[in-house]
Amino acid sequence: MKKLYGVIGDPIAHSMSPVMHNDLFQRYEIDAAMFPFHIKRESLQDAVKGFKAINLAGFNITVPHKTAIMPFLDDIDPLAEAIGAVNTVVNEDGRFIGYNTDGTGYIKGILKEINSLEGKKMLLIGAGGAARAIYYTLASMGVEHLDITNRTLEAAEILIEHCPYPTHSEVLALAEAEKQLSKYDLIVQTTSIGMEPNVDESPLCLDGIKKDIFVGDIIYTPLETKLLRDAKGNGARTQNGIPMFVYQGALAFEKWTGIFPDTERMQSVVLQQLGGKTC
Template sequence: MKKLYGVIGDPIAHSMSPIMHNDLFQFYQIDAHYHPFHIQKEQLEDAVNALKTIGVAGFNVTVPHKGEIMKWLDEIDPLAEAIGAVNTVVNRNGKLTGYNTDGPGFVKGLRMLVQPLPGQRVLIVGAGGAAKAIYYALAKEGINMIDICNRTVEKAVELKKSCPFSVNTEILSIKEAEEKLNQYTLLIQTTLIGMEPATDFSPLSLENLNRDALVSDIIYNPLETKLLREAKEKGAIIQNGIDMFVYQGALAFQKWTGIMPDTARMKINVTKQLGGNPC
């Protein structure tokens, strides 16, 4: 009997996940299908119960439901509990368990470009849900210097206070971060600034960027944001959001099927769909 998987969110039509996961099911000869479900906030409880009733084997969760869905799950993984957000759900014999693969997915993608991670001097731009998942995951990996800058400083302070892992963190305004940018070996941009259609914007100036730094922007549409273009012009190594997207999806696929999929295949597939050069 064909198994059903999916992703829930609002909006959902733009999601690359169905293309990515259905290709994997075909590649590994798994009798399954992955479907996007457009679920509005007021429908969430009923939708979760319906997915459980029809026996959906697992599903991803995207905005705006990553936090709210935790109310309707049977169990939550400790990391997801700490982050306060779930992006992957596994149905085991009628019991729904929530996980967060965003932070670990980012770390796996980062390891392709940076070794070792401990010792890196990190600046995270933003203090939202993605920043929180990445901040926790990096702190868990033993990086003990992670600063945060955000337009609303109070939100960054809350993020620092909530972290369950040992880490040294300074909270900075955008201006303060710009002034000391040359101190960082890794800059991670987690906001929506620079995403389609507002591609002419950047969250901060890179005038003082360390030329040996890696600049990672979790946006993947466009494939190269204004921030990444400016960083490349300064000679820095750059990384867009495809790696994070692919690895968080790969970790979800592994939780559902027990198979760690071919991430190179996933990356080529997603890049093609976005109109980029997969080579």
């Protein structure tokens, strides 16, 4: 009997997860299919009950439900619990277990470009849900120096305060961070600044960065944000958000099937959908 998977959000029509995962099901000859489900906040609990009733094998969660869904699950992985958000649910013998693969997915993407995070000094731009997932995951891996710059300092302070893993972190105003950029080995941009249609916006001036720095942006529409263009202009290595999207999906696929899939194939499918040729 064909296994059914889903991805839920509001909106959801833009999601590339069904195309990416359905290609993988075909590639690995798995009798399964993923469908998008447009779920409103007020219908979220009923949706989870319905998924249980039809024995949905698993599903992904995108905005705005990553936190709201947590009370309706049977169990939550400790890292997802700490992050306060779930993006992947696995049906384990009728019990819905929540995980968060966003942070780990991002880090796997980074490690395609750099050999190790050991001893690196990092600056995160932003203090929202994506920043929390990346920050907590890095902290859980033992990365020690993780500073945060954000428009609202209080949000960054709360993020650090609630982190259950030991790390050394400072909260910096954007102007203050710009003065200290030369001390960082990695800068990770986690906000929506620079996303289409506001492609000429950037959260930070990068004129003071080191030449061999790595700058990542979780955005992939456009494929190259102004921040990444400016970073390249200053001699940095750069990466957009496609590797994070691909690897978080690969980790979800592995949790559902036991197979870690071909991420190059996944990236190719995503780029084809976006109409782009490079990452």
